[in-house]
Amino acid sequence: MFTGIIKALGTVQKMDKTEYGLRLTIEAPRELPAKIGASIALNGVCLTVVEAATGLISFDLIHETLERTGLGSLEVGDQLNLEPALTPQSLLDGHLVSGHIDAVGKLLSRSDLPDKGRILEVELPSSLAPMIAEKGSVALNGVSLTVTAVSRESFSVALIPLTLRETTLGSAQEGSAINIEVDVIARYVVNALRVKNEI
Template sequence: PAAEARPGLRMARSGLVGHLVQGHVDGVGTVIAMTDDANGGRTMEFTLPPALARYVVEKGSITADGVSLTVTFVARERFGVALVPFTLTATTLGRKRLGDPVNLEVDVMAKYVERLMGRTP
């Protein structure tokens, strides 16, 4: 699938802006549901590869095709996000259709915590 080129993390006077995105592909999901809302936004659901599931939490961060997003829900093998109109027009996510693949990158901080706790798979 196409990747979205995005600038790296920036430091602002108030601290971090966004989440830590490295540009790596940890796995590939598939678009399994989309619902447009009355305000021009869209909710999307993706399959969640089992190897990534432990790193994905509700209200946590995930990157889909290079776009940093907030997870709205997580189930066994799927997760959802909510996209605002700007994200739909400014990124490749607005062109996604059911069945399309999406490159996923999980939050690297979760991987660091796992390693520090001695629970590396």
Template sequence: MFTGIIEGLGAIAAIQPTGQGRRMVITSDFDLKGTRVGDSIAVNGACLTAVTLQDRQFSVDVSPETLQRSVLGKIKIGERVNLERALRLSDRLDGHLVSGHIDGMGVLRERKTLANAIVITYAVPASLARYMIEKGSVAVDGTSLTINRCDNNTFDVSIIPHTASLTTIGLKKVGDPVNIETDMIGKYVERFVVGSRSPDPGETDAKGRIDMAFLAKSGFI
């Protein structure tokens, strides 16, 4: 589990095919003291396991599923990546709960530089847009962000210069792909509601089921 607060940047130092997957070697800009082989590290938001570790360099194995679903399948040697080590129970939760399981990819559609912020518009598939709500949370390349506006499969976020300088967000250009992880709470709520609408064959007792009528009666909607 992660917070979406990026610790620092790294660079892809090597990419080696491993069957249908790949092993990637990453050089971190910051000290990895306290990190051990087997620890989880989010690379552009994707939760990966450190399989080797030496000084500021570590390697991870990337599965075919992660390559297909995330920007890691298109990444090249030398590219910069966001890095965050896994959350400890004693840590402050400054962002939001991020699982490190990428839902899909979006595209940077537009960016506007204002006096004290950068407003960025991302386009996402409808399958991801359904989980976007204004003032809700989203992780873009692993960075915890607040959604300012969402409509027609796009959403806006405002980035302060500090965040842009410490993450890959400041390096991205219009047309660049990004990893998207939607808020896990919304996905769980949908699963409970949709699942309760489709009882098992032969089920006649609705007691204990959660549906829209139950949520309305209980004051949730």
């Protein structure tokens, strides 16, 4: 589990094709806990460390991960939001994030605010519409955010200057692919209602 509070930024160094998908190697701060077998969220996607050297961490991405998340469009030099998994001592500052992406949406627009914050409008896949609510939580590229507005085809979030500086959302351009993870409670409530209606 994660909280959606980004601890560091990493940079893609290598992308090696494999028979199962891709081995992704990133450069990351040395203080990031990254032993083999550890879980780290990259742009909100929970991955397992398969190699770790000083300042370099590698992950294996299977075809399903590449097809169902925005990681399939990465290029060498791209930056990534990084968050190590929760420990019993971790503070729950954001909201519970599983690292399992529900859909990939497109960044539709970005509007700067007078206080140096920014509003991001993101495409709302129809499958997620019942689980995105105004004032509710959502994780975008692994960042815990509060939904400020919802329409039939999109939803918006507000970013403070710190979030713009410390995460990749600050440099996200219109048209960019955004990993979306809905609030885990909303996911289970909607699923329970669907199952109940099918019985």
